[in-house]
Amino acid sequence: MGAIGVVTAKPNFSGLLSNIGIEVTTNKLEDTSVTNYFEECSKEINEEMKAYLDEVLVYYKDAISEHCGIDSNRLDDVSQGQNFSGSYAIKNGLIDKIGGMEQALEYIKSQIAVSETTYLFYPQNKIPLFIKKIFNIHQV
Numbered sequence: 001m002g003a004i005g006v007v008t009a010k011p012n013f014s015g016l017l018s019n020i021g022i023e024v025t026t027n028k029l030e031d032t033s034v035t036n037y038f039e040e041c042s043k044e045i046n047e048e049m050k051a052y053l054d055e056v057l058v059y060y061k062d063a064i065s066e067h068c069g070i071d072s073n074r075l076d077d078v079s080q081g082q083n084f085s086g087s088y089a090i091k092n093g094l095i096d097k098i099g100g101m102e103q104a105l106e107y108i109k110s111q112i113a114v115s116e117t118t119y120l121f122y123p124q125n126k127i128p129l130f131i132k133k134i135f136n137i138h139q140v
Helices: 014-019 043-068 072-078 085-090 101-111 129-135
Strands: none
Touching: 014 043
């Protein structure tokens, strides 16, 4: 699965804090933009974020267009932020090959002319205890 798009998410903890009797006050200069997880985003902040994401998407699509040799109009036709399969991506020139971690590591090794390598894989991040408690998550 893949997609060409830019996404952001911001949790809003105001309801949770209200339920446990915590009130948050934010002090800032008038023109200061701040990410605040304790209140709804203002219309202005949402507009700023949308403009920023649009700018990042243009940069991202330009890089894909240049790397894959796809005209930007053609790229717009085949990528509207939807999910697509590996075969769709190959058919439309968005990727070179379908593979997994092993194939990607072998490709990188061949590109940098290294014969012997050691790969370090770090364990998955554990879910923080306070998140487990809040959402009643039992991790195995």
